[in-house]
Structure formats: C-alpha cells, structure tokens
Amino acid sequence: MERSDHNILHLLNQQVRRLNQRMNEKLKEYDLYMSQWVIIYTLHTMGPMTQKEIWQYLNVEAPTVTRTITRLEEKGWLVRKQGADKRQRIIHISPEAEQLRDEISTSIRKYENEQLLGLTKEEEHQLRHLLEKMMMEEGDLNAED
Amino acid sequence: MERSDHNILHLLNQQVRRLNQRMNEKLKEYDLYMSQWVIIYTLHTMGPMTQKEIWQYLNVEAPTVTRTITRLEEKGWLVRKQGADKRQRIIHISPEAEQLRDEISTSIRKYENEQLLGLTKEEEHQLRHLLEKMMMEEGDLNAED
DNA sequence: GCCAAATACTTACCTAAGTAAATAATTAAG
DNA sequence: CTTAATTATTTACTTAGGTAAGTATTTGGC
Numbered sequence: 117m118e119r120s121d122h123n124i125l126h127l128l129n130q131q132v133r134r135l136n137q138r139m140n141e142k143l144k145e146y147d148l149y150m151s152q153w154v155i156i157y158t159l160h161t162m163g164p165m166t167q168k169e170i171w172q173y174l175n176v177e178a179p180t181v182t183r184t185i186t187r188l189e190e191k192g193w194l195v196r197k198q199g200a201d202k203r204q205r206i207i208h209i210s211p212e213a214e215q216l217r218d219e220i221s222t223s224i225r226k227y228e229n230e231q232l233l234g235l236t237k238e239e240e241h242q243l244r245h246l247l248e249k250m251m252m253e254e255g256d257l258n259a260e261d
Numbered sequence: 262m263e264r265s266d267h268n269i270l271h272l273l274n275q276q277v278r279r280l281n282q283r284m285n286e287k288l289k290e291y292d293l294y295m296s297q298w299v300i301i302y303t304l305h306t307m308g309p310m311t312q313k314e315i316w317q318y319l320n321v322e323a324p325t326v327t328r329t330i331t332r333l334e335e336k337g338w339l340v341r342k343q344g345a346d347k348r349q350r351i352i353h354i355s356p357e358a359e360q361l362r363d364e365i366s367t368s369i370r371k372y373e374n375e376q377l378l379g380l381t382k383e384e385e386h387q388l389r390h391l392l393e394k395m396m397m398e399e400g401d402l403n404a405e406d
Numbered sequence: 407g408c409c410a411a412a413t414a415c416t417t418a419c420c421t422a423a424g425t426a427a428a429t430a431a432t433t434a435a436g
Numbered sequence: 437c438t439t440a441a442t443t444a445t446t447t448a449c450t451t452a453g454g455t456a457a458g459t460a461t462t463t464g465g466c
Contacts, residue, residue, distance in 0.1 A: 124385060125280060125373065126299065126345050127392040131319045132277045133423075135270060140424090140451095145271055151452060154271065168414060175275045180418060180453055181466085203414040203461045228270065232394055238388075240269060247272040251279075278453075285421095285454090291433050296422060311446060327446060348431045388437040405422085 122227060142227055146220055152188055155222070156209060156217055157179070159194070164208045166199060280377060287372055291365055297333055300326070301362055304339070311349045317362050369377070 122167075139150045159165060159172060165173070171181040185207060188194045193213045196205045209217060233240060277384045284295045293301075303318060310318070316326040330352060331340045341350045348367060354362060378385060 124378065124389050124392070125284065126319075127389065127396070128273075128277050128280065131275050131392050131395055133320070135273065137424080137453095139270065145448085149451065160417065174271075175278070176452090179417080183452080186416095199414095201414080201462070205415070206419080212440060226366065229269065233269070234397075236392065239391055239394065242270065242387060243391050244269050245385055246380065246391075247269070247276050249384065250276055251272070252379075277460065281422095282454080306458080311444080316421065321422090322424060324425085324447080328422080333440095344444095346432070350445070 117141070137225075138232060139227075142224065143220070146216065148193075148220070152184055152193075153220070155184055155207075156193060156213070157221065158219060158220070159209050159225065161209060163199075164206050166204045166206055168204070169208065283377060284369075284372075287369065288365070291361065292336070293338075293365070295315075296325075297329055299367070300329055300333065300352075301338060301354060301358070302366065304352060304368070305362060309342075309351050309353045311344060311351055313349070315352065 126204055136150050139153075139155045143150060154174065155170060157169065160170075162173070163221070166183050167178065167185065170185075171178050185194060186198070189196060192210055195210045197208060198204070199206045233243075235243065271359060281295050284298075288295060288298055299319065300315060303315060306309045307314075310329065312323065312326050315330075316323050319326070334341055335356055340353045343349070344351045344352060352385070367379070378388075380388065
C-alpha cells in the first residue's frame with residue numbers, strides 16, 4: 117500500500133486544503149471565507165489595526181490584505197478610517213458586524229476544538245509544537261545560503 | 262506572550278504557505294511551480310495516468326488538474342494521449358523531459374530532506390503520523406452530521 | 407523650503423484551487 | 437437502435453496568495 121509514499125509536504129498541503137474547505141463550508145452560512153474570517157477575528161482580538169499591521173501579523177503580503185479587506189468593507193463587515201499618517205488606513209470592525217462576529221466566534225471555536233482536527237489535546241499540542249519548531253527554523257535557513 | 266494565540270489552523274496555513282513558497286523558489290530555476298512538479302513526480306512514480314487518476318491521487322478537483330496539465334503540456338513536459346475510452350486523456354511525461362526530471366528529483370529530494378522542514382527524523386515521523394491521523398478522521402466526520 | 411528616498415497602500419498580472427455548468431463519449435434502458 | 441443517464445474532461449467564474457510596478461504621502465538631505 118503506497119499511501120505513505122505521499123511525501124510530507126504533500127500530506128501537509130492536502131490537510132490544509134481540506135481543513136480550509138471545511139471551515140469555508142462552515143462559514144458559508146455567514147457568507148464569509150476562512151481568510152476573511154481570520155481578518156475579522158484578528159481585529160477583534162487585537163483592536164483596530166493598520167493594513168500593514170494586519171499583513172505582518174498574518175504573515176501574508178500587502179496586496180492580499182488589500183483585496184480581502186476591500187471585499188469585507190463592501191459587505192459591511194469592516195470600515196477603513198484614515199490615520200494621522202494619511203497613507204495609513206486603519207481598519208475597524210463595523211459596529212453592525214459586532215454581534216454577528218460574536219455568534220460566529222462561538223460557533224467556529226466550538227467546531228475547531230471538537231471536530232476539525234480529530235486529534236486529542238495531547239496530539240494537538242504536539243502538532244503545535246512541531247509547527248512552531250518549523251517556523252523557527254525558517255529564519256535560520258539563510259545562514260546556510 | 263500571545264504568539265500561541267494564533268490558532269493551530271492559522272499556524273498550519275502559515276507553514277504550508279511558507280514551505281510552498283520555498284519550494285517554488287527552488288523550482289524557479291526549472292521554470293516550474295510546486296503544483297506542477299507534483300504532477301510530474303506523480304507520473305514518474307506511478308507511470309502514465311488518466312487525469313481522473315491524477316486528481317484522485319492528489320486529492321484535488323478535476324479542473325485544477327486540467328489547468329496545470331495544460332500548462333505543463335504547453336511547456337513540453339507532458340503529453341496527452343487519447344485512451345481507449347475516448348473521453349479519457351492519458352498523461353505521459355514527455356521523453357525530452359525525463360532527464361531534467363531526474364535532475365530535479367535529486368535536487369528537490371535533497372532539499373526536502375535536509376533543509377525544508379527543519380525537523381529531526383523522529384519529529385518528521387511524528388508529524389506524518391499526526392497528519393495521517395487527521396486524514397483518517399476526515400472520513401468519519403460525516404457520521405456526526 | 408524643495409527634491410529625493412522611503413513608506414503605505416493599490417493595481418495589474420501570475421498561479422492554485424474551488425464550484426457549477428457545458429461538452430463529448432460511453433453505458434444502460436426501453 | 438434510439439434515447440436517457442453517467443462519466444471524463446473542459447470552460448467560466450470565484451477567492452487566495454504571490455511579485456512587480458504605480459500612486460500618494462511622509463521623511464531626510466541640502
């Protein structure tokens with residue numbers, strides 16, 4: 117049986133795709149995508165942020181955040197306000213969205229914890245540990261070049 | 262310290278994005294993307310396959326494979342041949358591509374093993390185990406609905 | 407104070423991956 | 437044997453993510 121011939125990168129990709137699909141399915145009833153929800157959630161925990169702060173926090177590039185925020189603004193989830201520095205745009209969750217956000221938060225968190233991964237607390241901890249280790253290695257690799 | 266407030270899904274996404282970026286960078290000199298390479302590699306290990314076999318094996322949807330194969334065919338990496346069933350298209354690695362494929366294979370495998378993950382063999386094994394467990398759980402979830 | 411460099415964001419264009427619907431070929435039903 | 441259902445692939449359209457280049461504002465050098 118050759119299933120584990122699948123290399124680990126491939127496995128990772130498959131899992132992440134699958135998990136995102138499941139989350140998207142779950143979020144569909146709120147007309148949100150995972151990547152959109154992540155921004156809303158981040159703004160909730162961190163408070164209003166500039167776009168730069170958001171993309172740095174999420175580890176994506178600036179245009180990705182521009183796009184997603186534009187969509188969320190159009191749908192009324194977010195508001196862009198001008199900062200003291202007029203280049204900056206400070207992103208807030210719109211007041212009307214707050215209640216719905218809270219509802220989703222609860223529903224999603226529950227889903228994540230109970231069903232999504234299908235791992236025990238111990239295994240989840242292990243996974244987090246491994247991911248964080250991989251994350252750290254990233255920075256070091258340059259030393260090798 | 263709130264770094265681990267980043268939930269695990271987020272961590273997974275970040276890692277996978279980062280790993281793919283690194284692989285893409287590595288593959289750039291061959292004018293290939295990760296997702297394209299995966300198909301070439303799969304055809305090498307499995308032999309000629311129909312598109313359906315490919316997308317099932319890779320766990321993606323049919324249009325994804327259509328697109329990527331079209332690009333690879335245009336660049337001369339693959340050849341589409343008609344099957345006995347005329348709906349099917351059987352994909353082969355083009356003879357001219359074989360040698361280059363072999364070269365990339367070596368270079369990539371080495372990179373993967375030595376540098377990419379930054380995990381020990383033991384940790385990598387652990388990670389594979391967790392991913393495979395998650396994979397299995399996927400199928401079961403429906404029972405819950 | 408004015409002009410060059412840096413910074414924040416946006417636009418344009420690339421690939422990946424998904425869903426829904428179209429097309430072409432095969433199989434099944436009658 | 438003709439028609440309906442199924443199957444394999446493709447097309448069209450969506451979002452996500454990336455890089456490169458453009459715009460607007462701010463900062464620094466002089």
